[in-house]
Amino acid sequence: MSETRIKGWSRTEMAARAAADIPEGWAVNLGIGLPTLIANYVPAEREVMFHSENGVLGVGPAPDAGAEDIWLINAGKQPITLRPGASIVGQADSFGIIRGGHLDLCVLGGYEVAANGDLANWSTGKPGEAPAVGGAMDLGAGAKRVWVLMEHTTRDGRPKLVERCAYPLTALGSVTRIYTDLAVIDVTKQGFLLRDCAPGASHADVQVKTGATLHRQ
Amino acid sequence: MIDKFVPDIDAALEGIGDGATIMVGGFGAVGQPHALVDALGERGLRDLTIIANNAGGDFGGLPKLIAQGAIRKVICSYPRASGKTAFDALYAQDRIELELVPQGTLAERIRAAGAGIPAFFTPTGAGTQLAEGKEIRIINGRPCILETALAAEFALIEAWEADRWGNLTYRRTGRNFNPLMASAATLTIALAHRKRELGAIDPDAVITPGLFVDRIFIAETTS
Numbered sequence: 001m002s003e004t005r006i007k008g009w010s011r012t013e014m015a016a017r018a019a020a021d022i023p024e025g026w027a028v029n030l031g032i033g034l035p036t037l038i039a040n041y042v043p044a045e046r047e048v049m050f051h052s053e054n055g056v057l058g059v060g061p062a063p064d065a066g067a068e069d070i071w072l073i074n075a076g077k078q079p080i081t082l083r084p085g086a087s088i089v090g091q092a093d094s095f096g097i098i099r100g101g102h103l104d105l106c107v108l109g110g111y112e113v114a115a116n117g118d119l120a121n122w123s124t125g126k127p128g129e130a131p132a133v134g135g136a137m138d139l140g141a142g143a144k145r146v147w148v149l150m151e152h153t154t155r156d157g158r159p160k161l162v163e164r165c166a167y168p169l170t171a172l173g174s175v176t177r178i179y180t181d182l183a184v185i186d187v188t189k190q191g192f193l194l195r196d197c198a199p200g201a202s203h204a205d206v207q208v209k210t211g212a213t214l215h216r217q
Numbered sequence: 218m219i220d221k222f223v224p225d226i227d228a229a230l231e232g233i234g235d236g237a238t239i240m241v242g243g244f245g246a247v248g249q250p251h252a253l254v255d256a257l258g259e260r261g262l263r264d265l266t267i268i269a270n271n272a273g274g275d276f277g278g279l280p281k282l283i284a285q286g287a288i289r290k291v292i293c294s295y296p297r298a299s300g301k302t303a304f305d306a307l308y309a310q311d312r313i314e315l316e317l318v319p320q321g322t323l324a325e326r327i328r329a330a331g332a333g334i335p336a337f338f339t340p341t342g343a344g345t346q347l348a349e350g351k352e353i354r355i356i357n358g359r360p361c362i363l364e365t366a367l368a369a370e371f372a373l374i375e376a377w378e379a380d381r382w383g384n385l386t387y388r389r390t391g392r393n394f395n396p397l398m399a400s401a402a403t404l405t406i407a408l409a410h411r412k413r414e415l416g417a418i419d420p421d422a423v424i425t426p427g428l429f430v431d432r433i434f435i436a437e438t439t440s
């Protein structure tokens with residue numbers, strides 16, 4: 001098996017890979033953490049409206065050091081800028097945008113994605129540890145498309161693409177595509193479908209690290 | 218003459234006692250009326266129920282109130298922060314109650330209370346742990362959860378401009394939950410950064426009409 005020799009995409013390459021698939025004109029919410037990087041790889045001339053659930057449509061690039069506006073943060077509580085054309089709404093309207101199906105795409109991080117599109121990304125279920133959900137369940141249930149950007153396996157090598165999620169669910173049957181360090185995978189009626197592999201990785205390499213059948217085109 | 222400006226924080230917070238249910242505006246540190254929450258922490262209150270988006274941060278007065286044991290229950294969407302918090306410690310010891318609500322459902326429950334809607338069905342959270350014990354109905358082929366309106370006795374909110382009638386504007390992402398909470402509390406207390414003459418705020422620019430606001434404290438900081 002060649003698995004130990006596969007380097008895979010880096011985190012920034014994963015973000016760039018997902019960014020390449022976002023067309024002009026979409027309204028897109030990027031989840032906290034890794035998905036936030038995607039915005040850096042959408043060129044300014046391709047006009048995409050980035051939404052932040054605390055009430056921004058039209059998030060711009062991160063501000064230069066010293067130029068932060070204390071009144072402007074994103075869902076991850078990092079300072080942001082507004083791009084020309086941006087608008088601000090309150091929480092009911094912001095989640096109306098989400099729940100009402102007005103977002104073309106939401107990209108979330110994940111603990112697990114199941115072959116039926118179920119997503120687990122909010123709680124590890126550890127006793128004594130307060131769970132936190134934020135807007136994840138609204139985004140998972142409301143956006144027109146839900147993509148997940150995550151490592152293919154856990155740090156100790158367990159698959160994060162599974163037959164059925166073991167962690168508590170965030171949303172049922174909503175994930176349609178997954179970008180990992182090893183592959184781009186669609187979630188179809190038949191289950192996981194391999195779309196693209198990282199350089200040097202084969203279907204067999206990706207299948208061995210996936211916890212459910214990985215179909216080929 | 219209608220004049221809702223109060224001279225100091227004591228006058229702003231008057232009447233808030235043990236066991237009160239209090240909404241606190243803000244998403245993260247932005248739009249949270251820090252001076253009001255800090256002052257609440259000086260009053261030695263007990264058994265409070267706090268409704269806020271975040272409870273676990275290292276900003277503002279909420280962590281201090283939590284650490285003092287002033288809060289019996291938190292209703293929020295995100296009680297976690299990057300580091301360990303006062304909330305985590307009490308939660309691990311089962312000394313504080315948590316009602317976890319998805320952020321959009323939290324917003325809509327507050328909006329519903331202000332708008333006279335006792336309950337509503339939403340697809341958010343259907344089939345998850347947060348739907349357990351709630352009525353489920355299939356609407357247009359989709360499972361939806363019955364969620365009830367969420368009101369409070371008091372709302373502490375942060376605005377940008379205010380006039381003496383209580384008309385408010387907000388600044389950037391400081392708007393967040395503040396207009397909703399203003400509508401859903403019996404008594405709404407606003408901290409504002411700019412005092413305006415009546416008529417000086419363009420009616421088209423008013424986000425919260427003055428009828429939702431009872432007291433306004435003008436913060437000395439003008440950040």
